[in-house]
Amino acid sequence: MADLTRGLDAQGYLAREGSLARVEDPFRPVVAAARDRLLDVFGARMTSAYLYGSVPRGTARPGRSDLDLLLALRHEPTDADRAEARVLDESLDKEFTQIDGAGTLLFSRARLLSDLETYDLGWFVACLCTPLLGEDLAEYLPRYRPTSLLARETNGDLALLLPRWRERIAEAAPADLRGLQRGMARHLVRTGFTLVMPRWNGWTSDLGEMAEVFGGYHPRWAGAMRDAADAAREPTGDLAALRTYTEEIGPWLADAYAREHGVKAPRP
Template identity: 65%
Template sequence: MDTTRGLDADGCIAREGALDKVPAAFGPVVGAVRERITAAFDPTRLHSAYLYGSIPRGTAVPGVSDLDVLLALHHEPTAADRTDAAAVEAALDAEFAQIDGAGVLLFATGTLLSELERHDLGWFVACLCTPLLGPDLAARLPRYRPTSLLARETNGDLALALPGWRERLAAAGTEAELRALSRSVTRRVVRTGFTLVMPRWGGWTSDLTASAEVFAAHYPERADQMRLAAATARTPTTDRGLLAGFIDDLGPWLAAEYTAVHGEKAPRP
């Protein structure tokens, strides 16, 4: 595990990705992302574009990892923007066998820089996103430390996700739907487990295995479940019983413990 615990010399969370960390196999993918976004979104719409996830962190595995992109727009995303983003996703996924799916998030710059999102989406851009196109919004955001406030505003709303997960599990009719749900549930659970103890640990990591181990040191009675969630996040399951365990046992316990320790995330409109 990183002995710096993901912090810079001043004790602030260091930006985890960089274009020079992109594995060679994904270089053509990143080049195509830049070209397709520039073609689809002109400067009147696009303020800036970012990569996040395993590709800019340098840990992506060809044929396994997905491509994650965030676009900051000058205005609130419209239906046309979402249609264009979906076309970019589909084209990249079809063109490159290196990626297992592409996802493009759309936000207005006003949202990303807002006070309400200062310790959620703002932190996400400043610390977890790697600039790809346009001016970097991180220059207009503060530096961040692994505090209880950051924990609350990033993951203090797990309870709100549980009903939707239950509905998706009940409605899932294909293995692909179950694997997609598995990935969503386990990644969210592990990241919530990590941020629950992040202020006590005093650092940041996006590595799911490391996150589970940090959590396990503080909650040994739930350690095996969290390690299983981290393993399942890497290899999604179609086992309904396993998913139900995460959604109906570990999830509710984690949500309640999170609220007790950090409080609830500020409500969003």
């Protein structure tokens, strides 16, 4: 039997999470509209479209969860492509009160299937994305286990991100702090979880569970990670909390990650 408590199938590989069948009723009109508009806007330029996040996992909260989309394009995304995606995202967010924002990631099909991205974007597509339109690129990707290699290539870049986070916090308008906190807190929790993922031998996308799993191995930071998980779900935009990410738990986590798994392979 599959190990449903740790996201593994019967052979010990990471099972794909999410499906269109799990999309709950309040979000079905949003997904249907997104599918139609993606076809209208990108058409033959895209080879695949995916949902990811809480909506295809069936854990989205009406009025509080965002809609996450990923597209595989036939070419490298251009500024014009990104502008069209932003307009699409804004239209969905404005029309559907069920969601609190929408975001569409754009990548070329070649990049998603490249050797460099096999254990990062490739894994993300194969295990965390739910097919919505077109071909499923998971057919061309390997099956994955919760290994140190996977940990390194998914989240082994925190040290590079921390200086950028400091700059963004310093430059942010007060109205933007909640969004910054939500994104940074999510990243911290996922990085903390993948630090210990190979020892735990499994996968979860539940931020609360991620924080608890991490805290079991690193009790000194358990409270800070639980706070980050709470902030990822209910951000306050508190500057003091943001500074703990960049000056306290973040630097410790980046160092621990480099010692445990190494540093993510450089991207162009």
